[in-house]
Amino acid sequence: MRANSGSGFRSVNCHRGSWFSCPYRAVRAYYRCRMRWCPSSVLHLLRCVRSRSCTRRGRNRLPLWIREIWAYMRLLVQSLYFNSLTDSDVVFDSVFEPVFWTVDYVTRWFGTVFVCLVVILTSSIVVIAYVVLLPLVLNTYSPAWIAWHVCYGHWNLIMIAFHYYKATKTSPGCPPTEKSDTPFVSVCKKCIMPKPARTHHCGICNRCILKMDHHCPWLNNCVGHFNHRYFFSFCLFMTLGCVYCSISGRNLFLDAYNALERFKHLDMEKPGVPVTGMGLLIGLLPPGQTNYQTPAPPYTFKDKMINKSIIYMWVLTSTVGVALGALTIWHAVLISRGETSIERHINSKETKRLAKRGRVYRNPFNYGRLNNWKIFFGVEKRSHWVTRVLLPSGHAPHGDGLTWDILPVKKDLIPTRSKKRGGRNEPLKKERPKWKSDYPMTEGQLRSKRDEFWDTAPAFDGRKEIWDALRAAALAAECNDLELAQAIVDGACITLPHGSLTESYDELGNRYQLPAYTLAPPVNLISETSSECKVSESTQKQAQPPPCRQEFQLRVRLSTGKDVRLTASMADSIAELKKQLEEQEEIDVNRQRWFFSGKLLTDKTRLQDTKIQKDFVVQVIVNVNPSVITN
Numbered sequence: 114m115r116a117n118s119g120s121g122f123r124s125v126n127c128h129r130g131s132w133f134s135c136p137y138r139a140v141r142a143y144y145r146c147r148m149r150w151c152p153s154s155v156l157h158l159l160r161c162v163r164s165r166s167c168t169r170r171g172r173n174r175l176p177l178w179i180r181e182i183w184a185y186m187r188l189l190v191q192s193l194y195f196n197s198l199t200d201s202d203v204v205f206d207s208v209f210e211p212v213f214w215t216v217d218y219v220t221r222w223f224g225t226v227f228v229c230l231v232v233i234l235t236s237s238i239v240v241i242a243y244v245v246l247l248p249l250v251l252n253t254y255s256p257a258w259i260a261w262h263v264c265y266g267h268w269n270l271i272m273i274a275f276h277y278y279k280a281t282k283t284s285p286g287c288p289p290t291e292k293s294d295t296p297f298v299s300v301c302k303k304c305i306m307p308k309p310a311r312t313h314h315c316g317i318c319n320r321c322i323l324k325m326d327h328h329c330p331w332l333n334n335c336v337g338h339f340n341h342r343y344f345f346s347f348c349l350f351m352t353l354g355c356v357y358c359s360i361s362g363r364n365l366f367l368d369a370y371n372a373l374e375r376f377k378h379l380d381m382e383k384p385g386v387p388v389t390g391m392g393l394l395i396g397l398l399p400p401g402q403t404n405y406q407t408p409a410p411p412y413t414f415k416d417k418m419i420n421k422s423i424i425y426m427w428v429l430t431s432t433v434g435v436a437l438g439a440l441t442i443w444h445a446v447l448i449s450r451g452e453t454s455i456e457r458h459i460n461s462k463e464t465k466r467l468a469k470r471g472r473v474y475r476n477p478f479n480y481g482r483l484n485n486w487k488i489f490f491g492v493e494k495r496s497h498w499v500t501r502v503l504l505p506s507g508h509a510p511h512g513d514g515l516t517w518d519i520l521p522v523k524k525d526l527i528p529t530r531s532k533k534r535g536g537r538n539e540p541l542k543k544e545r546p547k548w549k550s551d552y553p554m555t556e557g558q559l560r561s562k563r564d565e566f567w568d569t570a571p572a573f574d575g576r577k578e579i580w581d582a583l584r585a586a587a588l589a590a591e592c593n594d595l596e597l598a599q600a601i602v603d604g605a606c607i608t609l610p611h612g613s614l615t616e617s618y619d620e621l622g623n624r625y626q627l628p629a630y631t632l633a634p635p636v637n638l639i640s641e642t643s644s645e646c647k648v649s650e651s652t653q654k655q656a657q658p659p660p661c662r663q664e665f666q667l668r669v670r671l672s673t674g675k676d677v678r679l680t681a682s683m684a685d686s687i688a689e690l691k692k693q694l695e696e697q698e699e700i701d702v703n704r705q706r707w708f709f710s711g712k713l714l715t716d717k718t719r720l721q722d723t724k725i726q727k728d729f730v731v732q733v734i735v736n737v738n739p740s741v742i743t744n
């Protein structure tokens with residue numbers, strides 16, 4: 114392109130036409146001129162254009178140069194939107210991008226206007242309260258009522274002002290922009306940054322917000338982890354204030370309304386001077402009566418203004434009280450459930466999805482109703498209900514918004530954060546559950562009972578890979594290899610609140626419970642060396658004399674969840690089988706640990722020593738990458 118920059122459009126196309134007609138020249142020219150920028154895509158473009166123009170040459174009568182331009186234009190247009198990942202969502206997003214952008218832009222701009230509106234309307238009510246109502250109250254009410262109105266009114270006003278200021282001025286919180294080891298659940302498509310749990314991208318603020326609830330135009334700010342409490346308290350106290358004004362001002366409003374009505378009736382009898390302005394301010398007065406008004410003798414201008422301000426105040430506070438009250442109740446319900454507005458949508462979708470599969474969805478951030486409120490308000494002791502909820506308080510919320518406690522906490526207890534991964538996690542303990550089977554159980558029976566559990570458990574709840582990891586860990590723990598079991602547990606990000614595999618949680622908060630028989634043999638286990646087993650075993654030995662190599666398919670279950678079949682004979686040693694597995698699955702011999710019937714199989718062990726039968730499964734724990742283990 115640089116070589117042609119001086120020539121006109123036609124000459125450019127002529128030149129390009131000659132390129133297309135000779136592939137070798139095109140390629141040479143490409144190497145000479147275009148090597149430095151996006152070589153493969155340009156070469157691909159040239160090839161496509163050329164092949165397109167070639168295939169159409171026979172049947173298309175249009176001049177060659179028009180066809181070439183046409184093909185080139187089509188490719189250019191396609192290159193703007195087409196890639197292998199294009200699907201309906203991408204197309205939808207792209208088409209509506211200008212709409213989203215406009216909405217975001219307008220909301221951003223209106224944010225300032227809305228904030229001014231909130232300040233102006235609230236101030237107007239406060240002014241009316243001081244100028245109109247306070248003198249009325251002082252003149253007519255008893256001292257007790259005066260004290261109540263003065264105290265409550267001022268407290269409510271302070272709470273509204275404090276929380277509104279804090280909600281607008283406090284940053285909702287963003288994930289760190291530098292590299293950190295904060296656990297994250299996905300990557301933001303807009304910021305190209307890792308997103309911790311509960312974080313969402315706000316298109317209006319154009320950044321990711323921790324525990325994002327929604328973008329509030331009335332605050333001109335996002336509601337997120339650090340200002341959610343301020344937002345809710347503002348809504349709550351504003352609603353209380355509005356309800357207070359409309360209840361205590363109800364009689365005044367009725368008096369004022371009746372007075373104005375009377376005044377207008379008097380006025381109707383002598384129609385005359387048109388009055389502009391305040392008459393239709395609230396739209397409450399019947400049409401046809403408001404257009405012509407003159408001050409009647411008993412009512413001064415001041416009286417009229419007082420009546421109108423009272424009507425204005427009552428109408429405004431009662432409508433705002435109803436609307437904001439509904440919003441506050443909705444947010445209170447969400448907080449009780451431990452959800453944000455965004456999570457409400459996600460969770461209801463997830464609930465429906467799992468319900469179709471006959472499973473129940475559990476919100477991992479729900480700690481129980483009372484605890485959700487305690488966490489939300491940062492209440493750690495009883496006095497905090499007063500100092501942190503009923504009085505202005507600038508304390509920071511519970512947690513950093515990056516990591517979340519995923520374990521349900523004990524009743525009436527705020528979860529204590531462990532330094533490691535947010536949830537309570539204890540190292541695996543050595544102790545094994547002791548249990549007694551209803552009937553004396555043989556090793557074979559125990560094995561099949563366990564197999565049945567491991568095969569069916571993932572179908573009901575939890576994630577398959579976690580079940581597999583738990584199975585491998587249980588096996589390792591049973592062989593007294595606690596180190597390996599701990600490594601498997603850590604590698605799969607499983608938390609053990611009691612240091613035992615009987616109860617565990619994955620990163621998403623799913624709970625996994627293992628029955629005792631998966632972790633330890635019963636106290637009344639019949640060893641296979643005894644009685645009947647021994648008999649069957651000896652007959653088996655006779656039937657299969659060692660020198661004769663009888664091959665069969667040995668089923669091997671890897672800790673990665675894969676089942677592999679190896680060709681084995683009873684005379685094969687484990688070392689030989691490990692090699693075979695290495696060749697077949699490319700798993701280094703040193704990374705394999707073979708287990709059967711809860712025992713580690715050493716390299717020298719031969720299959721016949723293990724008393725394995727053909728349908729049984731051998732477990733192979735594949736050591737994960739050491740770097741993962743140390744994580």
Ligand SMILES: [Zn+2]
Nearest residue numbers: 301304314321
């Ligand atoms: Zn983002």
Ligand SMILES: [Zn+2]
Nearest residue numbers: 315318328335
């Ligand atoms: Zn926002």
